[in-house]
Amino acid sequence: MAPKSKAIRYALTTFERLRAHHADADCELVPRDPFQLLVAVVLSAQTTDAAVNRVLPDLFATMPDAASFATAQPEQVAEKIKTIGMYRQKAKHLVGLAKQIMEHHQGQVPRQFDALVQLPGVGRKTANVVMGVAFGIPSGVVVDTHVQRLSQRLGWTKQQQPESIEKELSAVFPKEVWIILSHVLIFHGRRVCTARAPACERCVVSDVCPSAGKAENVGRKPSRMRSLRE
Ligand code: SF4
Numbered sequence: 001m002a003p004k005s006k007a008i009r010y011a012l013t014t015f016e017r018l019r020a021h022h023a024d025a026d027c028e029l030v031p032r033d034p035f036q037l038l039v040a041v042v043l044s045a046q047t048t049d050a051a052v053n054r055v056l057p058d059l060f061a062t063m064p065d066a067a068s069f070a071t072a073q074p075e076q077v078a079e080k081i082k083t084i085g086m087y088r089q090k091a092k093h094l095v096g097l098a099k100q101i102m103e104h105h106q107g108q109v110p111r112q113f114d115a116l117v118q119l120p121g122v123g124r125k126t127a128n129v130v131m132g133v134a135f136g137i138p139s140g141v142v143v144d145t146h147v148q149r150l151s152q153r154l155g156w157t158k159q160q161q162p163e164s165i166e167k168e169l170s171a172v173f174p175k176e177v178w179i180i181l182s183h184v185l186i187f188h189g190r191r192v193c194t195a196r197a198p199a200c201e202r203c204v205v206s207d208v209c210p211s212a213g214k215a216e217n218v219g220r221k222p223s224r225m226r227s228l229r230e
Contacts, residue, residue: 007209007210011154012177015181018205022191025183025187026183027133029133030053033134035098036064038119039056039094042090042121043055043084045085045090055080055084066098066108067107070095089121096121111137124140125144128141128142128166128182138178143163147165147185150188151219153215155209155211193215200212200213
């Protein structure tokens with residue numbers, strides 16, 4: 001087995017320093033009811049949490065649960081989320097997943113990762129968020145664009161694909177920190193280690209970060225993807 005890098009050997013200590021610095025780190029989507037959270041996470045793909053939170057009150061005022069989504073037309077849902085990217089596709093997914101929840105899970109969001117990823121529009125990231133935030137079950141590490149970039153910059157992975165990054169982070173960190181790990185990295189990615197302008201000069205872990213002072217091109221998506229996502 002190849003010797004572990006210094007960044008990997010100190011990963012847990014580095015993470016604990018970041019965690020102390022971002023003591024308020026949490027999922028920024030408002031809902032905690034499992035179904036409403038599932039809806040919010042599906043809507044959040046390639047969209048900011050703030051934009052999703054803005055459409056939720058009106059959406060849930062008329063469709064608060066799986067039963068009401070299951071009997072809605074996708075066009076009705078689309079009308080209420082049309083400020084969100086890919087809203088037509090997401091509306092279809094929401095109606096489809098609500099139908100499956102009514103038909104196969106007695107109207108309740110399943111607490112099993114494998115059942116969640118069978119629902120339309122639900123991938124590993126969405127399932128891990130719901131398992132962690134709604135049920136407190138660490139099924140895996142949520143790898144979004146911030147977690148991907150930060151874990152590369154911090155030297156915790158050289159992988160490029162979210163699933164491979166999740167696998168490596170899950171091996172480096174103990175299960176009991178998997179849920180909070182993502183929240184902390186997302187907060188650090190938004191507040192300090194941003195994609196375009198990482199503020200290494202005021203970063204609390206710059207003394208141990210292998211990318212400190214030279215991070216601009218580490219962990220960033222290729223330019224074509226950047227122009228689509230940023
Ligand atoms: S030192 Fe720079 S690159 Fe490393 S985590 Fe901090 S802000 Fe990001």
